[in-house]
Amino acid sequence: MIELEGLTKSFAGADGKPVFAAEDISFSVKPGEVFGLLGPNGAGKTTTLRMLCTVLKPTAGFASVAGFDVGTQPSEVRKSIGFLSANTGVYDRMTASEMVRYYGRLYGMTETALDARIDELFDRLQMNDFRDVAGGRMSTGMKQKVSIARALVHDPPVLIFDEPTNGLDVLVQRAVLQNIASLRSQGKTILFSTHNMNEVQKLCDRVAIVAKGRIAACGTLAELREQYRQDDLEELFFSLVS
16 A cells, blocks of 8 residues: 655755665555554654655655555545644634535535535544634644544545654543544554654554664564564664664
8 A cells, every 4th residue: 555665865965965864765554554653753754754745755766655656646646645743733713624624625525525524524533512613712632633534534545644642642642542543443554653662552563663764673563572582662662773
């Protein structure tokens, strides 16, 4: 469902030499799998996700999402993904339903299809009690639910989450993780970026540990424990990224 081969993004440094934000990133994510990108801030996780979302153009390498090339078929890639981060980006003057409807229209959904989809999502995410509340009056948890509904409105097969719990309080973090687990049970393919080891252990089928723009290790948690002869995953993580 997601394929990366040698994906690279570099920028010109002050001396004119290339500075690599992500270098030679290669992995694949199977249909229905939750794949984690685990690494500290500045490791290259967000740059990789932005290339997959077609926001950044790769310097080198190849990537595809749902069978579509991120370089030559960006509009098809965008139709195939839903994106969520901790930065909710909810407009203060739009209500929850107006926000989700607006994004559905951007994806070309008809009003009839949107009515049914919004009802379904608001029931599933327990959003009906603030359906007509403007963004400026929402709590952080409400805003994050709007962001989830907005990412799901067009029912994409692939979901990309960029540290979606970063900066949220414990209750909102828990709700977000529960919703992601629910999406996995529905067969969605999920790419999940985080620097939180506990989130990886709770959600991910496989994980790639990213450090300094490169993949330091990749596999299931059991495979990584065996490969590096380290049962403590936190110690394993710090040994690879330090």
